[in-house]
Amino acid sequence: MMNKKAAYTVAVVGATGAVGTEMIQVLEERNFPVGELVPLASARSEGHEVMFRGQSLPVQVLEPNSFQGVDVALFSAGASVSKEFGPIAVKAGAVVIDNSSAWRMDPKVPLVVPEVNAHALSGHQGLIANPNCSTIQMVVALKPLHDAVRIKRIIVTTLQSVSGTGKDAMDELAEQTRQLLSFGEAKVEVYPYQIAFNCLPHIDDFLTNGYTKEEMKMVYETRKILGESSLPITATTVRVPVFICHSESVNIETEQKLSANEARAILAAAPGIQVYDDPGHNLYPLPIDVVGTDAVYVGRVREDESVPNGLNMWIVADNLRKGAALNAAQIAEELIR
Amino acid sequence: MMNKKAAYTVAVVGATGAVGTEMIQVLEERNFPVGELVPLASARSEGHEVMFRGQSLPVQVLEPNSFQGVDVALFSAGASVSKEFGPIAVKAGAVVIDNSSAWRMDPKVPLVVPEVNAHALSGHQGLIANPNCSTIQMVVALKPLHDAVRIKRIIVTTLQSVSGTGKDAMDELAEQTRQLLSFGEAKVEVYPYQIAFNCLPHIDDFLTNGYTKEEMKMVYETRKILGESSLPITATTVRVPVFICHSESVNIETEQKLSANEARAILAAAPGIQVYDDPGHNLYPLPIDVVGTDAVYVGRVREDESVPNGLNMWIVADNLRKGAALNAAQIAEELIR
Numbered sequence: 001m002m003n004k005k006a007a008y009t010v011a012v013v014g015a016t017g018a019v020g021t022e023m024i025q026v027l028e029e030r031n032f033p034v035g036e037l038v039p040l041a042s043a044r045s046e047g048h049e050v051m052f053r054g055q056s057l058p059v060q061v062l063e064p065n066s067f068q069g070v071d072v073a074l075f076s077a078g079a080s081v082s083k084e085f086g087p088i089a090v091k092a093g094a095v096v097i098d099n100s101s102a103w104r105m106d107p108k109v110p111l112v113v114p115e116v117n118a119h120a121l122s123g124h125q126g127l128i129a130n131p132n133c134s135t136i137q138m139v140v141a142l143k144p145l146h147d148a149v150r151i152k153r154i155i156v157t158t159l160q161s162v163s164g165t166g167k168d169a170m171d172e173l174a175e176q177t178r179q180l181l182s183f184g185e186a187k188v189e190v191y192p193y194q195i196a197f198n199c200l201p202h203i204d205d206f207l208t209n210g211y212t213k214e215e216m217k218m219v220y221e222t223r224k225i226l227g228e229s230s231l232p233i234t235a236t237t238v239r240v241p242v243f244i245c246h247s248e249s250v251n252i253e254t255e256q257k258l259s260a261n262e263a264r265a266i267l268a269a270a271p272g273i274q275v276y277d278d279p280g281h282n283l284y285p286l287p288i289d290v291v292g293t294d295a296v297y298v299g300r301v302r303e304d305e306s307v308p309n310g311l312n313m314w315i316v317a318d319n320l321r322k323g324a325a326l327n328a329a330q331i332a333e334e335l336i337r
Numbered sequence: 338m339m340n341k342k343a344a345y346t347v348a349v350v351g352a353t354g355a356v357g358t359e360m361i362q363v364l365e366e367r368n369f370p371v372g373e374l375v376p377l378a379s380a381r382s383e384g385h386e387v388m389f390r391g392q393s394l395p396v397q398v399l400e401p402n403s404f405q406g407v408d409v410a411l412f413s414a415g416a417s418v419s420k421e422f423g424p425i426a427v428k429a430g431a432v433v434i435d436n437s438s439a440w441r442m443d444p445k446v447p448l449v450v451p452e453v454n455a456h457a458l459s460g461h462q463g464l465i466a467n468p469n470c471s472t473i474q475m476v477v478a479l480k481p482l483h484d485a486v487r488i489k490r491i492i493v494t495t496l497q498s499v500s501g502t503g504k505d506a507m508d509e510l511a512e513q514t515r516q517l518l519s520f521g522e523a524k525v526e527v528y529p530y531q532i533a534f535n536c537l538p539h540i541d542d543f544l545t546n547g548y549t550k551e552e553m554k555m556v557y558e559t560r561k562i563l564g565e566s567s568l569p570i571t572a573t574t575v576r577v578p579v580f581i582c583h584s585e586s587v588n589i590e591t592e593q594k595l596s597a598n599e600a601r602a603i604l605a606a607a608p609g610i611q612v613y614d615d616p617g618h619n620l621y622p623l624p625i626d627v628v629g630t631d632a633v634y635v636g637r638v639r640e641d642e643s644v645p646n647g648l649n650m651w652i653v654a655d656n657l658r659k660g661a662a663l664n665a666a667q668i669a670e671e672l673i674r
Binding site for chain 2: 153154155157159173174177178181192193194197198199200201202206209210211212232233234236238240241242243247249251260279280282284285286287288299300301302303304305306307310312314
């Protein structure tokens, strides 16, 4: 799906951000055949450097001619940057893997989680969208169950970490926590309200239907990735005072009955999933344990007695890795396979 | 339902705990006609004092003869203390309002949230159970909707504060947070894992069905309070790094259709509820705002498009007040009305 080369020139747009930093690290860890790494960012990051394979590389200011000779451009600098520079990069001959929401729902743009719908990459037109973090981890866990017993309805509540917002939000959580523990006032800048020792049922903007964009992303993106255009899904997304890793409490109804044991067996055999589910030994996925790892962790699998065929589960993944950088790198790997 | 008096002798068992402290404060705030306050606790609290109406009262060690002359005994010292001393207090002539799980599911013991089922108090036999904190706030919000359109199914995920565990847990959250911010190791004592900057999908003990006791309390207690012995309910309960106030993401299916606007109007007119729901102005209930208040706050009311008659909502209440001390005081007020 891309011309085969021994090594590729890879641009990372938003190279100094929370996800961009992780992208560069993931490319190195996974030995992606990078010939040249081109770290790009806004003028704000001029003079910054990034580390790659033990070398310090100066960050270049993103410009229309930044993509000459670039084979793969990994974008993670927000939707407006993607909208402006994505098509420019494609015109320059790069394949763009975009982590923003800019193109996700465009019917001409594949929205890909490699474990779930790598097939959607074929026939791409240069732009490929990386789904939203909260969607990625949910579809990885639900796809094998859907294949086995057809999911009829999904009800999800997320508990999302501040790194999903970016580095500023991580700093704000740390700073507010320090201020409150020294009996000061928490300074609020990134979120509408204090996030330290609090829960904010508000991620991204509100829409006229009362849902947030984040909640509707989980509905629309999940449908597109699973190829089920009318699958009933409802979401409540909540920001919690956790630095990294999103947790999700997911309830599903299925066409055929699946016991908790059968569900665990199916999940354990599926790609990209680790089952951590042994309540007797207090084994269940935790954000602090999952941070820095690649898998989607599933635990607390329980039969839901309130419907004939229902299951509850608890899904945790590193939102910077599987929820963003790792998934983008896996898409790049699929393209050069 | 109790002999009328000008003033009552009120014992508080567990007077130095998180809930006991709040109970004494609530009795004072609400001008409950307390003649004498008898603060009782275990020998560990010997020498401690509690403040009531500007006076410092020595804590007395709980003993079998502690209840002579006591009219109302408010218990909040765990199920084993309630099981041992509750019947002793009743035999001594007191009415016991018990905040533990000891008697809640006993068919002879009323389980009461005054806004919902005050009628259940009639014919009590001396023991009255205060429901679990996470149940109380949910049933206050759901009762008026159930009366209007009959709830068919409840799916709830809770985000519960550490004060539900007690003072030790509040200290542990503060201490672990300090340790982590100074790049130390978090010392884990109260919970099985670090709670600071983490989410624990584990509240109370695990049962053989994979659910925790906390989750099944929400099922069984809600059914008993609403008088619906087979109402389909499923719960996932999660501990989050918040000091006070529980938040709940609640999804309901109803017999008849209710728009979000209709639901808000019903909730706003119901006792004990404050509707905080104006996304356009970032208005929704937050733990840090609700702490220290009496109402159950409801926001994020949305029609759930994944079923014909569904609603999502976000319910926050102070678990030490409405979830425990306040509800117990309201029960006492009903008894002397």
